Amino acid sequence: MLKNYTVGQLAGQLYDARINRIPIKPLTEMEPGISVDEAYAVQIANIKRATENGHVIVGKKIGLTSLVMQQMMNVNEPDYGHLLDSMHIKDGMIPMDTLLQPKMEGEIAFILGKDLVGPNVTPQQVLEATEYVTAALEIVDSRVLDWKIKLPDTVADNASSGCYVLSDTHVPVSDVSLPDVEMVFYKNGKELNRGKGSAALGDPALCVAWLANKLWAYGVTLKKGEVVLSGALSAAVDASRGDDFRAEMSTLGPIAAQFV
Numbered sequence: 001m002l003k004n005y006t007v008g009q010l011a012g013q014l015y016d017a018r019i020n021r022i023p024i025k026p027l028t029e030m031e032p033g034i035s036v037d038e039a040y041a042v043q044i045a046n047i048k049r050a051t052e053n054g055h056v057i058v059g060k061k062i063g064l065t066s067l068v069m070q071q072m073m074n075v076n077e078p079d080y081g082h083l084l085d086s087m088h089i090k091d092g093m094i095p096m097d098t099l100l101q102p103k104m105e106g107e108i109a110f111i112l113g114k115d116l117v118g119p120n121v122t123p124q125q126v127l128e129a130t131e132y133v134t135a136a137l138e139i140v141d142s143r144v145l146d147w148k149i150k151l152p153d154t155v156a157d158n159a160s161s162g163c164y165v166l167s168d169t170h171v172p173v174s175d176v177s178l179p180d181v182e183m184v185f186y187k188n189g190k191e192l193n194r195g196k197g198s199a200a201l202g203d204p205a206l207c208v209a210w211l212a213n214k215l216w217a218y219g220v221t222l223k224k225g226e227v228v229l230s231g232a233l234s235a236a237v238d239a240s241r242g243d244d245f246r247a248e249m250s251t252l253g254p255i256a257a258q259f260v
Helices: 007-020 036-052 067-073 123-129 151-156 204-216
Strands: 057-063 079-084 103-112 130-140 161-166 182-187 190-196 227-232 244-249 253-259
Touching: 007 036, 007 151, 036 079, 036 151, 057 204, 079 151, 079 161, 079 204, 103 182, 103 204, 103 244, 123 130, 123 204, 130 204, 130 227, 130 244, 130 253, 161 227, 161 253, 204 227
Parallel strands: 057 227
Antiparallel strands: 057 079, 103 130, 103 227, 130 161, 182 190, 182 244, 244 253
């Protein structure tokens, strides 16, 4: 329960941190009793502000899809954030001047061909509703100093969203076994880690089903044409200006980006 600040005041602090590129102390220190529902209210307040300023919601991102991250945050389900049109970096050149303390992740993105309406969406229904999947790079970022976050901190901070890059290679879901997709992740030409589609809750389609059902509780539907980033396939990697990243995914192909 909030005692020291209102939802609007906490949203304002995160907004100012993003604009000024000066991270703030964790919301869970300012408001030790903040609930996850209150944190989502903070997130929504800033998304509403963005749409009032002309930005458009183009999809969602799912976080905390690995067992390791859930154990770290002491939770038993993922979280989600909103994707805005301004977050899509089409040329793969990531502007450092818009970020605070970015990290890079490789993911599988779903592009929806029809709406997904909870509350009982299954992974099979996700596949049937998907126009295609594609390789993606998500740049996560935190407005919280030194990434010292607990679950309400990242939820309030739009699930630590930064921006994202999508591959030009579009693959029908019938042509790929998503849990079996294998990824090799490179930074500046050096292999850093490897991952697999099954790292995201065992099946990326299960992540999207979770999202559709979670959103239903808030009266929200995933819409045709939306992008859904389904969760990291390996550990996030710190990024600095000048760094080059490349992920090579079986069936989905390569995707690359550079921080400038």
